[in-house]
Amino acid sequence: MQSASEFVEQRRPAGGRRSGKRDFIVQVFLRQEGHLAADELVDLIRTEDARISRATIYRTLQWMVEAGIARKVDFGEGRYRFEHSYRHPRHFHLICKTCNQSYEFLSSDIEALIEEVADARHFAARQSVLQIYGTCESCQAGRQPDRATAPTESLFARDALRIAIATERSGLEFYTRAAALTKDARGRKVFKRLAAEEKKHLGTLEARYRELLAADPELESHPTFLFFKGAANGLFAAGTEALRDGVDDRQALLVGIKCERGSHKFFKRYGDRFEESEGKRIFLEFADEEREHLDLLIREYKSLVERQKSRGGTAR
């Protein structure tokens, strides 16, 4: 697991020279969780000890942004805020206009739609900003604002695991039913095999989830950070519904393909976004497994279509 200073060293641009003050500013900045305004960082530095000029702090913030250590964000307050990117992937914001607190989230579904829109317009998207302004739960209730919880790596992993588990569960149900209802021997075998694999994955995932909770029992109480309806709530479920009155093998394979493709994409996307870490490995590992299923299903689909064709004409 990468440390904060490794993270910085990795991004330190060539040709610059080291400076104690800059290092100190960076270090203080990386210790913070929220979205700091430049001024707040100045104050922090002042309380920590050092006499560092405002200009240097501004210059260092700029330096961090260029190096990819920090991101400049704009909540429409008339000044910029900065958040570091150490174990902290890009995300969207819910911004409470009452307490000025900001809450972070990610939605794979929204990101996918953003991609679609950009593609439709032939626009090369590099970065998206989504901010939802309104009133947070605590402020609506008149309570003290919750202390903002930055999405730590384990929170990120928690949500990914939840999604993975939901996906596997609904995949398992789908393949099990499909296997039971398929008449074709070969198709049945494929579905059985997939059901078995989903079951195995599910076990692994659940074990990891328990581990994660054991390491931090507070973890369950945080609100959802990572949203993904994709395979679990969507296609597998719809597919399973469709199975109630008998199944067409071709259809069932198609449903499987769609779902596996969706979840592969999901895990790949977030795996890639992670900093080097245990979590990243979990994501990519599952992305690979989904890809194997996907390939299997596609092979099987092609073979089925072939066989139907050779059996002559309108096998559908």
Add this chain to the structure above:
Amino acid sequence: MQSASEFVEQRRPAGGRRSGKRDFIVQVFLRQEGHLAADELVDLIRTEDARISRATIYRTLQWMVEAGIARKVDFGEGRYRFEHSYRHPRHFHLICKTCNQSYEFLSSDIEALIEEVADARHFAARQSVLQIYGTCESCQAGRQPDRATAPTESLFARDALRIAIATERSGLEFYTRAAALTKDARGRKVFKRLAAEEKKHLGTLEARYRELLAADPELESHPTFLFFKGAANGLFAAGTEALRDGVDDRQALLVGIKCERGSHKFFKRYGDRFEESEGKRIFLEFADEEREHLDLLIREYKSLVERQKSRGGTAR
């Protein structure tokens, strides 16, 4: 159809008093299409004729924002821009970092997801900002940037009609097939009736679309402004697929219900967002028609479930 000055009069706050300079600024501002920075408006006013102080222009911009005539937008440039809301509903932005042009779009799908996230966090959302930064098509090709086309009311209507037509087409296909395959006499009748209605709507919609194009032949060449996958690409299509191997009446009704609900919501949402206009009426009219279908389907579904129950136990 409401004129620009009616639009302003409607929103003029009580208790204020009229002023020629303010009226002039507002008028110039409303003639613009893009996103003006305060400074650009100052220049515009200067070239138009008048000697109006910078302060007054700032004050008038603020006045317009408070009155709901203008919206303040922030593209992270370190200054605000302003766009008027006359026949110009809220929207999202694609912002080209190369030519600094911004392109507008709306996605009902994204808005729905934003709502879901906010609900999940018990966050009372009032306003959402979505900005996609990157490089626009022209800049990628090294061409001159396209002149930005503000989504006029007719562009908005064009896309709404396209979506409506796609929805009706896929609804028509679905209900036609469903009617052909349904064994139950009563169910068949319902599906036939719905198919007939969809066909009728489809005719109306297509006529309106032709009218719109006749009024402005350029209209077809503009890129999509309003995105909605909803019913057309999603549920009806999936439903129709599912029908290939025979149909369960209950299922078919459910698919219909989902789709009609989705498109009702879509038309309602954008109908409400429109300024008072012909377009608004089209939207709301169709929202109502979808709602009638929805009600019909729900009644039918309930009756079917009743009948199945009384026929005893596991009718599924």
Add this chain to the structure above:
DNA sequence: ATAGATGCAAACCCTTTGCACATTA
């Protein structure tokens, strides 16, 4: 020795404000 980092204060940009004056209901 020299490119790069820092400090200080001034400059900058965009926006808001205080106050005297002009206007409108």
Add this chain to the structure above:
DNA sequence: TAATGTGCAAAGGGTTTGCATCTAT
């Protein structure tokens, strides 16, 4: 005439910059 709107110039905030001074390589 009393409440609003306008102009001017100054102040405000957040941020950047010029320039002399340090300091790492």
